[in-house]
Amino acid sequence: MKGALELLQRVSAHPDARCWCVAWSPSGTLLASCGGDCAIKIWGKEGDSWECKCVMADGHQRTVRTVAWSPCGKYLASASFDATTCIWKKTNDDFESLTVLEGHENEVKCVTWAPSGNLLATCSRDKSVWIWEVDEEDEYECVSVVNSHTQDVKHVVWHPTQELLASAGYDNKVCIYKEVDDDWECRATLEGHESTVWSLAFDPEGQRLASCSDDRTVKIWKKSTLGDGESDSSDESWKCVCTLSGFHGRTIYDVAWCRLTGALATACGDDGVRVFKEEDPTVDPEQPVFFMSAHLPKAHGQDVNCVSWNPKEAGLLATCSDNGEFAIWKYNSDS
Amino acid sequence: MSGGTRLENANPLIFQRSGERRLTATDEDEDVADPIDDREIFDIFSKSINDPEHPLSLEELNVVEQMRVNVNDQESMVSVEFTPTIPHCSMATLIGLSIKVKLLRSLPDRFKIDVHITPGTHASEDAVNKQLADKERVAAALENSQLLEVVNQCLSSRAM
Numbered sequence: 001m002k003g004a005l006e007l008l009q010r011v012s013a014h015p016d017a018r019c020w021c022v023a024w025s026p027s028g029t030l031l032a033s034c035g036g037d038c039a040i041k042i043w044g045k046e047g048d049s050w051e052c053k054c055v056m057a058d059g060h061q062r063t064v065r066t067v068a069w070s071p072c073g074k075y076l077a078s079a080s081f082d083a084t085t086c087i088w089k090k091t092n093d094d095f096e097s098l099t100v101l102e103g104h105e106n107e108v109k110c111v112t113w114a115p116s117g118n119l120l121a122t123c124s125r126d127k128s129v130w131i132w133e134v135d136e137e138d139e140y141e142c143v144s145v146v147n148s149h150t151q152d153v154k155h156v157v158w159h160p161t162q163e164l165l166a167s168a169g170y171d172n173k174v175c176i177y178k179e180v181d182d183d184w185e186c187r188a189t190l191e192g193h194e195s196t197v198w199s200l201a202f203d204p205e206g207q208r209l210a211s212c213s214d215d216r217t218v219k220i221w222k223k224s225t226l227g228d229g230e231s232d233s234s235d236e237s238w239k240c241v242c243t244l245s246g247f248h249g250r251t252i253y254d255v256a257w258c259r260l261t262g263a264l265a266t267a268c269g270d271d272g273v274r275v276f277k278e279e280d281p282t283v284d285p286e287q288p289v290f291f292m293s294a295h296l297p298k299a300h301g302q303d304v305n306c307v308s309w310n311p312k313e314a315g316l317l318a319t320c321s322d323n324g325e326f327a328i329w330k331y332n333s334d335s
Numbered sequence: 336m337s338g339g340t341r342l343e344n345a346n347p348l349i350f351q352r353s354g355e356r357r358l359t360a361t362d363e364d365e366d367v368a369d370p371i372d373d374r375e376i377f378d379i380f381s382k383s384i385n386d387p388e389h390p391l392s393l394e395e396l397n398v399v400e401q402m403r404v405n406v407n408d409q410e411s412m413v414s415v416e417f418t419p420t421i422p423h424c425s426m427a428t429l430i431g432l433s434i435k436v437k438l439l440r441s442l443p444d445r446f447k448i449d450v451h452i453t454p455g456t457h458a459s460e461d462a463v464n465k466q467l468a469d470k471e472r473v474a475a476a477l478e479n480s481q482l483l484e485v486v487n488q489c490l491s492s493r494a495m
Contacts, residue, residue, distance in 0.1 A: 107475045
């Protein structure tokens with residue numbers, strides 16, 4: 001089954017700067033982008049083309065590295081090299097700054113909302129992961145600071161259904177966190193990558209975790225069930241069940257697992273975008289086999305930093321690059 | 336840093352050609368862009384703004400013993416290997432960062448730039464190489480105005 005990626009539109013979103021991240025709103029109708037020009041931009045479709053609806057240029061003093069929508073779509077969080085995370089509230093077509101989360105010692109690399117909407121996680125070059133709770137009055141409070149990584153933490157992502165968090169680091173490791181007795185702790189450390197782990201993505205069911213790295217591989221980790229059926233609920237055991245190597249020419253900066261189709265997309269420093277699909281999963285769940293369904297060698301003129309599947313429209317994919325642009329693609333699994 | 340003694344090595348810049356460079360018809364054609372080759376990279380590092388007649392050597396700062404440059408224009412790749420004379424970690428990182436910044440500013444955006452320490456010549460080479468290869472770290476570092484100032488000074492001195 002050979003697939004293909006068709007370009008729908010290319011937008012020069014952050015001129016003369018890197019575009020680091022693109023994120024679809026939960027409704028799939030808006031795209032947020034952020035970058036080295038310290039700005040966040042919101043894009044919406046007008047007719048056949050994506051137009052800029054809103055610009056938030058004064059929220060941060062330095063590069064905005066990641067933007068993330070709350071599950072309800074009413075809030076947007078932005079993580080910046082200025083060591084802060086800004087929470088924006090959407091009112092009609094505008095966004096206003098609600099609050100600024102401080103605490104990290106240096107650059108915040110990533111921010112992510114839990115599916116419940118009540119928890120937020122951030123991570124930083126200061127090696128820590130912070131977990132924040134939001135209450136009904138839009139008040140944010142840090143409930144845990146976890147220092148499991150020995151170097152910068154690059155990415156954090158929540159499990160799709162459970163209150164479980166994963167982080168990826170410059171120390172080549174992946175950490176899994178759970179709340180134990182009102183405190184968040186690292187319950188598992190996944191080792192195997194030979195260099196910085198840049199990003200993570202859970203599969204739609206939350207049974208597996210994909211990680212991508214500077215070592216040019218993607219690893220698939222699966223939660224293993226303990227043999228005797230009885231298990232302490234706080235135990236986490238994950239093992240690597242698949243490694244995709246030989247496909248990427250340089251550092252893989254991002255990986256995204258489509259909730260609708262199960263397809264896995266990667267963003268690479270060799271300017272390429274790739275989509276992987278799983279072969280018949282019933283053969284052996286402990287040894288999944290993935291094949292490369294589509295490969296666009298020059299998706300952008302420079303490194304691809306982020307890849308994001310639209311949550312409502314199957315096959316719609318957004319990517320962004322060091323050249324400041326983002327692109328919207330249509331992926332077809334049978335071309 | 337050691338005192339004023341000059342290094343024996345008179346030419347610290349060494350170039351490895353990735354392919355034979357023969358003059359073709361397109362080289363003469365004004366409308367076709369010349370591919371970037373090692374000669375051009377050599378010029379980036381040896382020309383001093385003040386004195387173009389005197390190509391400069393990095394040994395004047397006494398921080399780099401040797402620099403190997405490998406250019407592949409077709410693949411848009413440049414690899415620079417440098418041998419630091421100073422064992423102190425932060426100096427090697429600063430020199431590597433300066434070389435990287437110089438290339439980022441001088442080369443077209445399509446180029447992938449790899450700067451690393453000559454294997455076996457520095458105790459912390461793995462750690463330094465990893466930092467230089469991490470573009471997020473490099474970008475964040477260059478947003479630090481003090482560090483950027485130091486890098487700019489390093490680049491404006493005759494040594495770069």
